[in-house]
Amino acid sequence: MGTIGDAGEFGLIARLTRRLPQGSDVRLGPGDDAAVIAAPDARVVATTDLLVEGRHFRRDWSGPYDIGRKAAAQNLADIVAMGARPTALLVGFAAPPDTCVDWAETLYDGLADECRVVGASVAGGDVVGASEITLAVTALGDLGGAAPLTRSGARPGDVVAVRGRLGYAAAGLALLDAGRDGPAELLAAHRRPEPPYAAGDEARSHGATALLDVSDGLVQDLGHIAAASGVQIDVDSSAVPAPEILGPDGQHHALTGGEDHAFAATFPPGTVPPAWTVIGTVAEGAGVRVDGREPPTGAWDHFPT
Amino acid sequence: MGTIGDAGEFGLIARLTRRLPQGSDVRLGPGDDAAVIAAPDARVVATTDLLVEGRHFRRDWSGPYDIGRKAAAQNLADIVAMGARPTALLVGFAAPPDTCVDWAETLYDGLADECRVVGASVAGGDVVGASEITLAVTALGDLGGAAPLTRSGARPGDVVAVRGRLGYAAAGLALLDAGRDGPAELLAAHRRPEPPYAAGDEARSHGATALLDVSDGLVQDLGHIAAASGVQIDVDSSAVPAPEILGPDGQHHALTGGEDHAFAATFPPGTVPPAWTVIGTVAEGAGVRVDGREPPTGAWDHFPT
Known part of the structure; x- marks a missing residue:
């Protein structure tokens, strides 16, 4: 005591x-x-x-x-x-x-x-x-002798894939903010993320060209890959998992919520590991497009005004 | 701006x-x-x-x-x-x-x-x-292939030596606390310590048995060597440099003041490097004695009550 x-x-x-x-x-x-x-x-x-x-x-x-x-x-x-x-x-x-x-x-x-x-x-x-x-x-x-998997290796023609939950922590935080006490799975996701740590080995062994963990939100973090690699990333929002439990703002949470520490990577076509979900493609250009349009805002800012 | x-x-x-x-x-x-x-x-x-x-x-x-x-x-x-x-x-x-x-x-x-x-x-x-x-x-x-120089290698019969300023930062802090604007050398010592970084190589190449940097105060930090090594350390206060600039509390500052990031080490007799000052000896026993007595208090506590 x-x-x-x-x-x-x-x-x-x-x-x-x-x-x-x-x-x-x-x-x-x-x-x-x-x-x-x-x-x-x-x-x-x-x-x-x-x-x-x-x-x-x-x-x-x-x-x-x-x-x-x-x-x-x-x-x-x-x-x-x-x-x-x-x-x-x-x-x-x-x-x-x-x-x-x-x-x-x-x-x-x-x-x-x-x-x-x-x-x-x-x-x-x-x-x-x-x-x-x-x-x-x-x-x-x-690193065990391997090259580091940075954000700068994505190439036009690669596919973009994710591994792990997206939007769960953000949905849980929104519930707590609203004074709600469930669903328990979402509150738990905010309190204790469960990064799928196996993703690193999977990405490396399958030849990923870029990898990061989603901490600021999927769209914003894909923006980091796009900027570091000098490419454009096109996301198909209908391919981004947003299960019903995430609620009416599920797709927004999945695209912009951080803190689940899912992993996002780019792979040459045909090399995506089994547990990963393909959500987009890499093209020449700059920035991130969601369904061909400017992405939604709402990502985390560490110095909110 | x-x-x-x-x-x-x-x-x-x-x-x-x-x-x-x-x-x-x-x-x-x-x-x-x-x-x-x-x-x-x-x-x-x-x-x-x-x-x-x-x-x-x-x-x-x-x-x-x-x-x-x-x-x-x-x-x-x-x-x-x-x-x-x-x-x-x-x-x-x-x-x-x-x-x-x-x-x-x-x-x-x-x-x-x-x-x-x-x-x-x-x-x-x-x-x-x-x-x-x-x-x-x-x-x-x-470490460049060498064994780390820990706190636990001091042996009875070793001598204790220091390298770098002691008490300057503490004296400078006391002056600032009293609203004084000099001596400039002491204020500067508080604001920007100048650890004698060469001390690490010197200690290692001369066969030091234990080494640490003085961050909590000389007596308290020697206590860490004594505890980790299972020995007693006897300090001769008259050998601890306390130049006149440190003021009337100079010896106290030199024995208890931290933050100068001087280095203290133990060496087998006869192996002390040139720039170091011998201030004591290692004996069987436990704890630190200053001139044969219990040491003064006044060392830094990170959770002051």
């Missing part, structure tokens, strides 16, 4: 690290100036995200376990989206001194459990005081 | 990354799901720190350039303290939407310039909105 202020920096670190199993990629875990992680490929893939209370999560809408799962998932998905295998997370945790140690411990359980899904570990981090809860998650990964 | 809210997430990222030169260790820099950094040793050294406005820096006491230099320096010093060569930083930047883009650009100039000192690059990151400015800095480094 104690607070992290009572536990103190070193007491809190001791209580949190005790809950963090260290996998075989971790050569030196928490407790020194830095961690040491295996990087057998002789390159390391690295990404970092900040999650701020009230903007990226709400404690009245999500419990600490789900917040931890989600914070880990969104960074692990970025590693997988490079075609790499996640090896470790580093987690910076800022919180008011009156935050319960229990809350922090449960958050770290969520981080550790999401890492376990992909065989990674929480290998290091930092804890500091702050007036709002902030999580800074860095994920590391290994 | 615009704000980061006006620039928007992608506009801000474009303006910041433009200022970040990418060194030869960066295989893939900003703009994709993750960066790819060389790790020739097949292991990567990784550390992360959070810096929160009002707790780790004050905008009325430090300009953005110095805040950037300091945020980079404290993480690069952690990499050097493992005996490794820093290769890259990832930077998470959270700020209120009304923050000036100029301020953010100057912050990133400071980050980039501190990286340049050690041949590293700011290779990736994240920008988000928040109610207070927070920096989440992750540093990566390469």
Whole structure:
């Protein structure tokens, strides 16, 4: 029942690290100036995200376990989206001194459990005081000798395909915002995305030319591929899965909602892996067209006015 | 004169990354799901720190350039303290939407310039909105085939030595806290630490048994070596440099002040490198003794009550 202020920096670190199993990629875990992680490929893939209370999560809408799962998932998905295998997370945790140690411990359980899904570990981090809860998650990964799967390799004639749920998290967020308490599947999708991590290996082994995880919304993220690759992407909205559970705004959520951490990729024709859904094509030009028109707006802006 | 809210997430990222030169260790820099950094040793050294406005820096006491230099320096010093060569930083930047883009650009100039000192690059990151400015800095480094220099290798009979300034940053902070505007050297030491980065190579090549950077205060940090190594450390306070400029509390600042990012190491007798100052010895036992007595308190607590 104690607070992290009572536990103190070193007491809190001791209580949190005790809950963090260290996998075989971790050569030196928490407790020194830095961690040491295996990087057998002789390159390391690295990404970092900040999650701020009230903007990226709400404690009245999500419990600490789900917040931890989600914070880990969104960074692990970025590693997988490079075609790499996640090896470790580093987690910076800022919180008011009156935050319960229990809350922090449960958050770290969520981080550790999401890492376990992909065989990674929480290998290091930092804890500091702050007036709002902030999580800074860095994920590391290994390419295993392959070239990174970037956003810049899409070529005219490729097809565009997706793997994973689209619009579920956005629909769940809209429900919470409206004070609704179901459908449970959508609320759960907002609280704890379940990225289909196998997508990275599938995309790589089937010769994907570009890959990313959908974090800002499908149309906006396809725009990143179009810009980086110097191509136009044409989406057929009727091919984008928008099941009935998403409600009347289902297609809008599926096209613009982020945070499900589905994967989107481009493949040469005829090479799309079985579990993927073809939703469009790559052409010469620029930008994204949906059914031949300018796409809908409504994607996530991190600095809303 | 615009704000980061006006620039928007992608506009801000474009303006910041433009200022970040990418060194030869960066295989893939900003703009994709993750960066790819060389790790020739097949292991990567990784550390992360959070810096929160009002707790780790004050905008009325430090300009953005110095805040950037300091945020980079404290993480690069952690990499050097493992005996490794820093290769890259990832930077998470959270700020209120009304923050000036100029301020953010100057912050990133400071980050980039501190990286340049050690041949590293700011290779990736994240920008988000928040109610207070927070920096989440992750540093990566390469061991070049050597074993990491941890805190756990000190042995009875070793000597304890330091390299770099002690107490300057703490004295500078005390002056700012008292509303004083000099001595300039001390204020500058608080605003922009200058870790003697060569210390890592020196310690490694001279056979140091343990190494860390002094971030919490000399006595407290030596306590980390004592605990990790299972030894007692005896400090001779008269050997700890406390020049007159530090003022009447000079010895206290030198023993307990953090944030100069000096380095402390243990060496077998007779192997201390030239630029280092011997300040104590390692014995069987536990904890740190200063002149044979319990050490003074006053070290930094990240969750002050």
